[in-house]
Amino acid sequence: MNSHGSAPAYGVRIEDFPANAAQETLQVADLIVAYLEQLGIDYIFGIPGGAIEPLYNALARSSRRGGPRPIVARHEAGAAFMADGYTRETGKIGVCCATSGPGATNLITGVACAFDNSIPMLVITGQPSLPSFGKRALQESACTGIDTLGMFRHCTRYNSLISHPEQIESKLITALQRAVRTPCGPAHLSIPLDILKTPSPVQVPSYDIGDKLRPVSLLDPEATDELLGLLRRARNVRLLIGGSCGEAVGTILQFATRHDIPFVTTPDGKGLINSRHPLYCGVFGFAGHRTANALLDDEAVDLVLAAGTSMNEWTSSGWSDTLLNEKLVHIDESAEHLARSPMARLHVHGRLLSIFTRLIEHSPRPQNAGCASIDLPAPRCSHEDMLAAPRQYNSPTSPITPQRLMRDLGRLFPPKTRFLADAGNSVAWSVHYLDPANRRHLERRLGNDDQRRDSGRRRSAGGWLRLTMDFAPMGWAIGGAIGTAAGNAQTPVVCITGDGSLLMNGQEISVAVAEELNVIFVILNDQALGMVKHGQRLAGAERIGFQLPATDFAAMARAMGADGHTIRSPQDLADLDIAAICHRRGPTLLDVHIDGEEVPPMNLRMRVLGTDL
Structure with missing residues (x-):
């Protein structure tokens, strides 16, 4: 079922369209939208323009019958960030589009971010009509102009120009398959205007x-059996849960609990687990915890x-030999990930859900396997023992400390809240200090038959805390939060971002105003590009280029039609009616x-840059 409550259409018929002389047959653009409708995709994020107008015409027709509709971004990079957030929340392929020329180049930052973070995405850009190639048409971006196809080649898993209507089905299907197959990421189709409005080769x-897009249960049984042998002989096992564990995290936690294996997470894996789980010992990597380093560094x-x-860099703690x-x-x-650990004792290549299911099914039964559930062990690490500055975490002072802000955000918002932390200090504070309360310790338990009660999958593999690794563009979380809220209107979405990113x-x-989306934008206002400022101070460098003017962001929000509140103290935050918000x-x-x-x-970042004191 799609979000409008109707069964997804497996084809679009002539009678779905209003009768008029100008529209007698389906266009190529309608066929594209019909395939997206098959997949239950609700929205295409983008900005219209002349070269992609037929796609928006098809979306107008689709909207009238309850199919995919457009959400209009304010900048094309924001459209790509929204598609990214939508994918992380729904598990569906995010779709973004732009017109030719500058529309396409504006998309590239968001597409590159998705590429570096392995986010499935379909990217559609327009081109002037084929006969105008090489004639300096307005915003020409073919190989004879500003070659956007060449630009996208470096940040996509599939990248092709549609030069004939008969290519559309095969290339669209290939693009979608490449987007979701490991290593997944964006797939780009560049489509000339005349091709988009050509009658579709099929109705x-x-x-x-x-x-054709269902996940494949790839499993290396020999390597998995070798791992089982290592586990039988090992006396002190530790587990690191990374950001790609979303689909399998329930099964992984079940495995860890069954064998009493303490675990840590990477920064992007933190949101997949409950930070109060008794076997959890913190984040290893950027903005991580000393307890996590100590757990892995134990002789x-x-x-x-x-x-x-x-x-x-961030997930390996700067390629530390501790890991x-x-x-x-x-x-x-x-x-690609396995290639970065050539020193490992063993590589196990395959779908994580399949691997950990096999580990559970073939490892020795726990002594209490006949019980209704496995008892949880005593906590190994208290939350405040993990923190670098526990006093500031509870500080009542004004202005509010970032540590205290993270504490209060975790306590004030409901358990199902999605938090997105933006590039810069926002992600550092969130990874280290943000700690939502009242989340389940385990996704599921073992039954008295010692078997899983479900498939080990979550509806959303995104987790409660979402961030961007590697490419890390400022402002990602702003668009990402909007895409998240579009994908799930049933839960609050909190975007933690800085004043630099907001500007x-x-x-x-x-866009959130126009779509009536419940997104709470939390601005860390320190009148500075904070990570630049602190990086310069920690490195003893020249202090330059980080200052920002005093800005009333609450007034800016109200000017756009949002609610805006100014917070200067913990009490100001406590006085808000969070339930109403x-x-x-x-x-x-x-x-x-x-x-x-x-x-x-941020000491890890300073060490990797070679500027730590």
Whole structure:
């Protein structure tokens, strides 16, 4: 079923269109939308323009019959960020589009971000009509102009120009398959104007595309059995849960609990688990916790299982030998990720859900397997023991400390809230200090038959905390939060971002206003590009280029039609009616004046840059 409550259409018929002389047959653009409707995709995020107008005409017709409709961004990069957020929330392919020329180039930052974070995405850009190629048509971006196809080649998994209507089905299906197959990421189709409005070569989609996009249960049984042997011989096992574990995290936690294996997460894996789980010992990597480093650095540890992690700078703690050594078993679906741990004792390549299901089914039964559920062990680490600055976490001072802000956000918002942390200090404070309360310790328990009670899958693989790794553009969370809310209107979405990011991308708030989306934008207002400022101070560098003018962001929000509140103290935050804010039809902005002298937990970044003192 799609979001409008009707069964997804497997074809679009002539009678679906209003009778008029100008529209007698389906166009190529209608066929594209029909395939997206098959997949249950609700929205296409983008900005219209002349070269892509037929796609918007098709979306207008689709909207009238309850199919996919457009959400108009304010900048094309924001459209790509929205598609990213939509994918993380729904598990569906995010779709974004732009016109030719500058529309396409504006998309590239958001597409590159999705590529670096392995986010499935379909990217559609327009071109002038084929006969005008090479004639300096307005906004020409073919190989004879500003070659956007060449630009997208470096940040997509599939990239092609549609030069004939008969190509559309095969290339569209290939693009969607490449988007979701590991390593997944964006797939780009560049389509000339005349092709988009050409009569479709077929009047209904020729294929049931859903069958072609189902995940494959890839499993290396020999490597998995070798891992079972290592587990039987190991005395002190540790587990690292990465950001790619979303689909399988319930099964992974079941495995850890069954065998009493303490675990840590990568920064992007933190949102997949409950930070009060008794076996959880913190975040390993950027903005992480000393308890996590101590757990993996213990000399008594003889085996470390790292699942679903890319081994990039942030997730490996700057390629630290605390993780990257002969004790490591790297488990991942991506061969690209496995290539970054050549020193590992064992690589297990395959779908994480299949691998951990096999580990549970073939490992020795726990002593209490006949019980209705496995008893949880005593907590190994208290939350406040993990924190670098517990006093500031509870500080009553004004302006509010960022540590205290993270504490209050976790306590004030309901358990199902989605938090998105933007690039910069926002992600550092969130990874280290944000701690939502009242979440389940386990996704599921073992029954008395010692078997899983369900498939181990979540509806959303995104987790409660979402962030962007590697490419990390400022403002990602602003658009990402809007896409998240579009994908799920039943839960509040909190975007934690900085004043620099808001000045760069804050115009997207008006999209949340137009769509009446419940997004709460929390602005860390320190009148600075905070990570630049603190990085310069920690490195003893020249202090330059970080200052921002005093800005009333609450007034800016109200000018766009959102609610706006200025927060200067913990009491100001406590006085808000959070329940009402979470049920508001539309966005709210909290302009939080933080103590800008508090130093974020960014020492790892300084060490990798070679500028730590």
